[in-house]
Amino acid sequence: MIKLYGFGRVNEGARGNTRDLRVLWALEEVGLPYEIVGMDHPNHDLDSPEYRALNPFGQIPVIDDEGVVVSESGAILLYLARKSGKLMPHDLAGEGQVLRWCFAALTTIELPVLSLWFVNLTGGKDTKPSEALHGWAEMRLKQLDGWLTNRQFIATEDFTVADILMTHVLDAGTREEMLKSYPNVLAYRARCTGRPAWKKTLDAYWKRVQAA
Structure with missing residues (x-):
């Protein structure tokens, strides 16, 4: 199952505008099963060594698909399209x-x-x-x-x-x-x-x- 690292808590001004929404939307469109790991941004969860090992820039979103780690929202969406065979032409x-x-x-x-x-x-x-x-x-x-x-x-x-x-x-x-x-x-x-x-x-x- 795909594990999505997304926001669980974020500064009020950014709430509703974060890039994990792009990945969540794509996952709903293609119907792939996933689980969310909610990260607490104000609590500096993104600065932990464990998270920086997934994304050295300490940004969200990141997915871990059974050991395949992809960051950057555009790259993740293209990965999901190729994996699912949806939201992308086949030619x-x-x-x-x-x-x-x-x-x-x-x-x-x-x-x-x-x-x-x-x-x-x-x-x-x-x-x-x-x-x-x-x-x-x-x-x-x-x-x-x-x-x-x-x-x-x-x-x-x-x-x-x-x-x-x-x-x-x-x-x-x-x-x-x-x-x-x-x-x-x-x-x-x-x-x-x-x-x-x-x-x-x-x-x-x-x-x-x-x-x-």
């Missing part, structure tokens, strides 16, 4: 599109929007760095909105792990007011977060994960 061309958009979610989109969020959170709002990041993020969101014209999902005609990553990047790292000018992005995000597996994942998370 090379289709797989290439999923890989393309997984990396786009985690680099091209997440980097500017998450950086902007962090700069504003730490008191840099309305500064030149914030303005520059805002322009960068808006440019990428406009380009993404164009791509999503007449598309249901990001990489293929079917829902894939690329959609989980892109949706969570948009949902956790982007404020609603930033997306209001991009109707295709908003509709895409609503379509993906309306899936039963996501709703089940989020409900269970809120019940299980405590705020510090």
Whole structure:
């Protein structure tokens, strides 16, 4: 059985936005059995030698699949797709599109929007760095909105792990007011977060994960 190291207790500001949600969502979508090891972030569980042996960066999520240890949310989702045979096309061309958009979610989109969020959170709002990041993020969101014209999902005609990553990047790292000018992005995000597996994942998370 897959063992998922996820948050059991986390700082209040991060609760509901953590990257273990991506893995939990994928596990619900593919139907693989798993157990959760709840980690107490404020209690420094991630700094223990035992956990650093699994992930030297002390980050969540990590999975241990009968001795196969994988960290980094994108890598874990691709692993789960290959293991289950779901959420990933079986042809090379289709797989290439999923890989393309997984990396786009985690680099091209997440980097500017998450950086902007962090700069504003730490008191840099309305500064030149914030303005520059805002322009960068808006440019990428406009380009993404164009791509999503007449598309249901990001990489293929079917829902894939690329959609989980892109949706969570948009949902956790982007404020609603930033997306209001991009109707295709908003509709895409609503379509993906309306899936039963996501709703089940989020409900269970809120019940299980405590705020510090």
